[in-house]
Amino acid sequence: MKDGPNISGIAALIGDRARSEILTALLGGQALTATELAGVADVTKQTASVHLARLADAQLVSMEKQGRHRYFRLADEDVAQLLESLLGVAYRTGALRLRSSPRDPDLRKARVCYDHLAGDLGVLAFDAFRKRRWIAHDETGLTLSRTGAEFCREMGIDVDSARKGRRPMCRVCLDWSARRHHLAGQVGVQLLERCYQLGWAKRRRGSRIVDFTPRGEREFRQLFGRS
Amino acid sequence: MKDGPNISGIAALIGDRARSEILTALLGGQALTATELAGVADVTKQTASVHLARLADAQLVSMEKQGRHRYFRLADEDVAQLLESLLGVAYRTGALRLRSSPRDPDLRKARVCYDHLAGDLGVLAFDAFRKRRWIAHDETGLTLSRTGAEFCREMGIDVDSARKGRRPMCRVCLDWSARRHHLAGQVGVQLLERCYQLGWAKRRRGSRIVDFTPRGEREFRQLFGRS
DNA sequence: CCGATGGTTCGTCGTGGAACGAACTATCAT
DNA sequence: ATGATAGTTCGTTCCACGACGAACCATCGG
Numbered sequence: 201m202k203d204g205p206n207i208s209g210i211a212a213l214i215g216d217r218a219r220s221e222i223l224t225a226l227l228g229g230q231a232l233t234a235t236e237l238a239g240v241a242d243v244t245k246q247t248a249s250v251h252l253a254r255l256a257d258a259q260l261v262s263m264e265k266q267g268r269h270r271y272f273r274l275a276d277e278d279v280a281q282l283l284e285s286l287l288g289v290a291y292r293t294g295a296l297r298l299r300s301s302p303r304d305p306d307l308r309k310a311r312v313c314y315d316h317l318a319g320d321l322g323v324l325a326f327d328a329f330r331k332r333r334w335i336a337h338d339e340t341g342l343t344l345s346r347t348g349a350e351f352c353r354e355m356g357i358d359v360d361s362a363r364k365g366r367r368p369m370c371r372v373c374l375d376w377s378a379r380r381h382h383l384a385g386q387v388g389v390q391l392l393e394r395c396y397q398l399g400w401a402k403r404r405r406g407s408r409i410v411d412f413t414p415r416g417e418r419e420f421r422q423l424f425g426r427s
Numbered sequence: 428m429k430d431g432p433n434i435s436g437i438a439a440l441i442g443d444r445a446r447s448e449i450l451t452a453l454l455g456g457q458a459l460t461a462t463e464l465a466g467v468a469d470v471t472k473q474t475a476s477v478h479l480a481r482l483a484d485a486q487l488v489s490m491e492k493q494g495r496h497r498y499f500r501l502a503d504e505d506v507a508q509l510l511e512s513l514l515g516v517a518y519r520t521g522a523l524r525l526r527s528s529p530r531d532p533d534l535r536k537a538r539v540c541y542d543h544l545a546g547d548l549g550v551l552a553f554d555a556f557r558k559r560r561w562i563a564h565d566e567t568g569l570t571l572s573r574t575g576a577e578f579c580r581e582m583g584i585d586v587d588s589a590r591k592g593r594r595p596m597c598r599v600c601l602d603w604s605a606r607r608h609h610l611a612g613q614v615g616v617q618l619l620e621r622c623y624q625l626g627w628a629k630r631r632r633g634s635r636i637v638d639f640t641p642r643g644e645r646e647f648r649q650l651f652g653r654s
Numbered sequence: 655c656c657g658a659t660g661g662t663t664c665g666t667c668g669t670g671g672a673a674c675g676a677a678c679t680a681t682c683a684t
Numbered sequence: 685a686t687g688a689t690a691g692t693t694c695g696t697t698c699c700a701c702g703a704c705g706a707a708c709c710a711t712c713g714g
Binding site: 205206207208209210211212213214215216217219220221224258259260278279281282283285286287288289290291292293294330331333337341372374376 | 432433434435436437438439440441442443444446447448450451485486487505506508509510512513514515516517518519520557558560564599601603607608
Binding site: 216218243244246247250251267268269 | 671672673674675676680681682
């Protein structure tokens with residue numbers, strides 16, 4: 201017993217209402233300032249400042265100074281996955297918010313998961329990638345197959361420059377609402393980016409929800425839907 | 428903002444030293460009694476009892492009465508994955524125990540992850556499964572390929588009865604020490620089971636460590652090692 | 655029936671830590 | 685320079701919650 205790393209510290213850090221609001225907000229992927237985060241957590245600036253210092257100290261978030269602003273974001277994708285994992289368990293065990301938001305259905309349909317697409321539509325796309333063998337295994341994990349790369353190019357994704365990054369091309373991410381996997385990694389990021397560029401979808405202000413236009417959703421479903 | 432389930436409750440539950448010890452102990456996969464868990468958490472029976480009640484209430488653990496004993500285990504694999512996820516982040520951010528155990532290397536080499544094999548050897552096996560195309564995708568997720576099923580039969584795993592269960596055959600699980608995936612799901616469980624049966628390995632008492640015999644490790648590496 | 659052991663409930667105590675007001679530093683605009 | 689805004693530090697208050705002792709119920713072995 202008493203083997204391995206000590207998880208209670210990290211969990212306790214997340215286990216505070218204000219800090220969990222902050223982290224959940226940062227799951228949206230954008231960097232936010234200390235004051236903005238104080239707003240979402242509904243605490244004063246001083247309090248938020250202390251919380252953020254502790255989160256940064258534990259390397260759950262990273263901070264970037266920009267003039268008199270301090271921008272915070274999640275430290276990396278592992279932290280995002282941990283939070284999604286927590287969301288999943290919380291969702292299943294019924295630990296919903298007291299006044300569960302009417303936006304919940306929209307959230308389950310399509311939302312940002314750190315920097316890629318999650319929700320029903322994200323799962324739909326991932327299933328298509330899998331079924332059509334657009335993702336393959338290599339020695340280091342998942343990657344794009346040749347036909348997958350072809351598809352991405354047709355979508356207008358710059359595959360070659362994406363390959364250059366240190367980040368893996370494909371990665372799976374467990375979807376808390378659908379309890380299925382969706383696509384993360386470079387390809388996941390770029391795919392969402394293209395949806396924005398094509399005018400298919402837009403981030404809803406101050407939320408993780410991704411609103412698809414009727415036309416955008418039709419095209420998306422046609423692209424990835426079961427044939 | 429304020430979208431989705433509320434994670435702070437669950438996280439706070441895990442974020443207590445005693446409760447995190449309890450949960451980590453249950454990651455070993457075996458059901459343990461309340462008194463045993465009080466022992467590993469180093470608290471009195473009363474205290475453990477309240478903790479366990481709260482964990483059960485939140486559906487993180489499940490309880491089974493057996494005579495005057497109460498056996499506790501993790502509620503399901505999702506909870507186990509959440510804990511592994513936490514272990515991973517805690518490990519990377521250096522939140523190691525104050526007196527880090529000398530058994531750590533053994534733990535990283537081979538350990539039980541809920542009910543399947545993790546650690547370097549677990550990753551080694553998974554890589555082999557992947558490289559030799561013993562796992563394939565189907566519409567619901569990962570599954571055994573035909574050659575994979577063949578291999579399993581040679582290993583002495585009863586593939587057909589394993590398929591009958593509700594549980595998926597193959598599932599990936601992120602390994603916190605190796606930061607790679609290893610094999611979970613029915614096949615993962617059965618594989619570990621066979622290692623025990625073949626006398627290749629044994630659980631170390633009161634720990635998650637799996638001790639391979641020299642011969643067992645040699646055979647295992649020969650089976651899955653890079654050729 | 656008995657004692658012994660496993661587990662829970664209750665009441666009390668003590669402490670860690672979250673919150674805020676106030677005062678402070680740093681950067682911007684003019 | 686001045687004020688305005690972003691963020692931090694300090695001191696104080698306050699309460700939630702974890703811990704234990706004691707007393708209780710439940711089940712075993714005889």
